[in-house]
Amino acid sequence: MIRIDSVTKRYPDGTVAVDRLSLEIPDRSITVLVGPSGCGKTTTLRMINRMIEPTEGTISLNGADLQQQPVTTLRRSMGYVIQNAGLFQHRTILDNIATVPRMIGWGRRKSRERAAELMERVGLDASLAKRYPYQLSGGQQQRVGVARALAADPPVLLMDEPFSAVDPVVRKGLQDELLRIQDELGKTIVFVTHDIDEAIKLGSTVAVMRTGGRLAQFAPPAELLSNPVDDFVEDFLGADRGIRRLSFFASEGLELTTDPVVRVDATAEQLAAPDAPYLLVTDAEGRPLGWAEPGDLTAGDIVAEGLLPYGRPFVPGADSLRAALDCAVLSPTGWAVAVDAGGRVTGVVSQQAVGEAIRAAHSAADTGDARAVGPADIAKVAP
Amino acid sequence: MNGFFDIPSDLDNTYFGLIGLHLREALLPVLAGLLAALPIAQLCVRFRWLYPPVLGLTTVFYAIPSLAVFVVLIDYTGQTELTVMIPLAVYSLVVLVPAIVDGVRSVPEETLAASTAMGFGPVRRYLQVQLPIAVPAILAGLRVAVSASISLVSVGALIGNQGALGNLLADAQKYGRPELAVNSVLTTAVLAILCDAALVLVRNLLTPWMPRGKAGRRPKQAAARPEPEEAATR
Numbered sequence: 001m002i003r004i005d006s007v008t009k010r011y012p013d014g015t016v017a018v019d020r021l022s023l024e025i026p027d028r029s030i031t032v033l034v035g036p037s038g039c040g041k042t043t044t045l046r047m048i049n050r051m052i053e054p055t056e057g058t059i060s061l062n063g064a065d066l067q068q069q070p071v072t073t074l075r076r077s078m079g080y081v082i083q084n085a086g087l088f089q090h091r092t093i094l095d096n097i098a099t100v101p102r103m104i105g106w107g108r109r110k111s112r113e114r115a116a117e118l119m120e121r122v123g124l125d126a127s128l129a130k131r132y133p134y135q136l137s138g139g140q141q142q143r144v145g146v147a148r149a150l151a152a153d154p155p156v157l158l159m160d161e162p163f164s165a166v167d168p169v170v171r172k173g174l175q176d177e178l179l180r181i182q183d184e185l186g187k188t189i190v191f192v193t194h195d196i197d198e199a200i201k202l203g204s205t206v207a208v209m210r211t212g213g214r215l216a217q218f219a220p221p222a223e224l225l226s227n228p229v230d231d232f233v234e235d236f237l238g239a240d241r242g243i244r245r246l247s248f249f250a251s252e253g254l255e256l257t258t259d260p261v262v263r264v265d266a267t268a269e270q271l272a273a274p275d276a277p278y279l280l281v282t283d284a285e286g287r288p289l290g291w292a293e294p295g296d297l298t299a300g301d302i303v304a305e306g307l308l309p310y311g312r313p314f315v316p317g318a319d320s321l322r323a324a325l326d327c328a329v330l331s332p333t334g335w336a337v338a339v340d341a342g343g344r345v346t347g348v349v350s351q352q353a354v355g356e357a358i359r360a361a362h363s364a365a366d367t368g369d370a371r372a373v374g375p376a377d378i379a380k381v382a383p
Numbered sequence: 384m385n386g387f388f389d390i391p392s393d394l395d396n397t398y399f400g401l402i403g404l405h406l407r408e409a410l411l412p413v414l415a416g417l418l419a420a421l422p423i424a425q426l427c428v429r430f431r432w433l434y435p436p437v438l439g440l441t442t443v444f445y446a447i448p449s450l451a452v453f454v455v456l457i458d459y460t461g462q463t464e465l466t467v468m469i470p471l472a473v474y475s476l477v478v479l480v481p482a483i484v485d486g487v488r489s490v491p492e493e494t495l496a497a498s499t500a501m502g503f504g505p506v507r508r509y510l511q512v513q514l515p516i517a518v519p520a521i522l523a524g525l526r527v528a529v530s531a532s533i534s535l536v537s538v539g540a541l542i543g544n545q546g547a548l549g550n551l552l553a554d555a556q557k558y559g560r561p562e563l564a565v566n567s568v569l570t571t572a573v574l575a576i577l578c579d580a581a582l583v584l585v586r587n588l589l590t591p592w593m594p595r596g597k598a599g600r601r602p603k604q605a606a607a608r609p610e611p612e613e614a615a616t617r
Binding site: 049086088 | 491516
């Protein structure tokens with residue numbers, strides 16, 4: 001555990017970057033420091049590896065005061081990932097990753113083997129090993145940055161806005177990759193960002209900081225979304241926190257119905273049977289094709305092109321209530337399509353039913369019985 | 384007997400002997416200038432306030448004509464090669480200090496922060512990160528210094544035939560043999576071009592990590608980086 005104990009950073013000109021901050025950062029989970037620019041989040045991060053020394057207060061790791069340790073030893077035991085990666089442009093990808101192992105005396109061969117192993121872990125093709133940073137895309141460079149930070153297997157990983165300079169699609173990929181790596185490695189990660197969505201997606205605990213370097217709220221993301229302590233945190237969370245909170249409710253409990261689901265080769269009898277305003281047509285394997293009004297379908301002559309789009313289906317259990325609601329809202333019929341991992345329809349659910357499930361989830365959460373899914377679980381099904 | 388390559392006997396040297404002498408008188412000062420410029424530049428990088436006065440002082444040195452320096456030095460070092468090489472070393476220093484300072488300063492902030500965060504001490508960081516990344520800028524400075532030095536050696540002809548190939552200019556007048564002047568100018572020019580080409584080759588060997596024209600796989604990114612040569616001469 002990293003314990004930040006009433007730490008203040010005051011500069012000679014009187015500016016206070018961090019003001020009496022106390023935080024207990026739990027082991028083996030991701031703690032996100034989030035806040036507007038000037039809130040002292042990067043300063044706080046840099047005080048952990050002593051790139052900046054606190055003016056007052058102490059920071060300790062597993063009970064040992066960091067001030068008492070030699071600074072280079074301390075830094076080599078904490079991986080550091082920075083915005084724009086900060087790679088050594090004059091070294092190959094492999095040598096960049098092998099930097100810290102080489103420095104702590106692992107020997108050339110062992111360091112390179114380790115670097116190659118890490119390239120695979122962060123999803124970099126082995127063919128990039130001999131390339132130089134300028135030959136890589138921004139997203140690839142950032143993966144190298146993560147691999148380099150992990151190279152000497154440090155227990156702590158400090159990440160300073162690592163994904164903010166890449167485009168949203170690449171950023172999402174990097175975030176999912178980080179969650180996957182964290183699942184495997186279980187590091188103590190301190191992650192700085194100004195992006196509240198990123199904080200909610202990645203953090204097990206989120207520290208919201210306000211301008212002037214003070215802590216506004218320190219809580220798990222679901223709690224942050226349901227109970228912001230004050231107007232500042234509420235504003236910072238944004239206008240749609242209610243919708244975003246749904247990310248933390250599982251969609252498993254939704255009552256699906258298969259009544260309006262018909263196969264493309266259905267008989268006239270099967271088409272007439274359901275008492276529903278719309279029918280969902282699937283192909284022979286059960287994959288969704290589209291919606292239609294019962295009167296518009298003729299048995300034996302159903303063409304996929306004539307059907308209404310079914311929006312983006314959700315996977316009960318893997319996706320959250322937010323995804324289910326999104327499906328229902330996007331669907332022109334107001335019904336969300338549920339599929340299994342193979343993309344075959346398992347049922348449909350109406351907006352009303354989703355709404356009821358949301359109310360039920362809220363009351364369950366209020367009584368402390370939330371069947372919440374973590375953001376990590378949701379990320380796993382990302383396409 | 385009075386051919387293009389026939390060197391008058393007063394120079395006591397062959398054509399190739401003169402070339403060797405010329406290279407020595409031109410390149411040793413650059414080497415000395417480089418060795419002096421590295422620590423001076425590093426001081427200027429560490430103590431920012433030092434750079435403007437150092438730059439001002441070296442520029443004043445550059446403005447002093449070499450002939451005036453010879454006149455002063457001749458009392459101490461006599462009519463020797465050393466008298467020629469001392470001002471050349473100073474001129475090289477003047478070119479190289481800003482080149483190195485700009486090169487070292489061109490290392491991106493996040494690269495420096497990352498190296499500090501990984502536990503690089505200041506010395507290791509200088510030798511393994513800042514200096515290697517400054518190599519293109521340093522080589523760009525060296526190209527200017529070497530070319531200038533090769534052409535300036537000839538001035539040494541004015542102090543007792545210490546100008547190597549430049550001595551041919553004096554002899555061309557003395558013996559009425561204009562072909563010696565042509566020889567001197569052409570040979571000096573060819574030497575400068577060959578040395579420059581050698582330095583480009585050295586740079587390319589030392590910096591496989593530089594984006595280079597169409598060889599770069601991501602030309603868009605490459606364009607965003609300032610050319611180190613520009614940075615060095617700025």
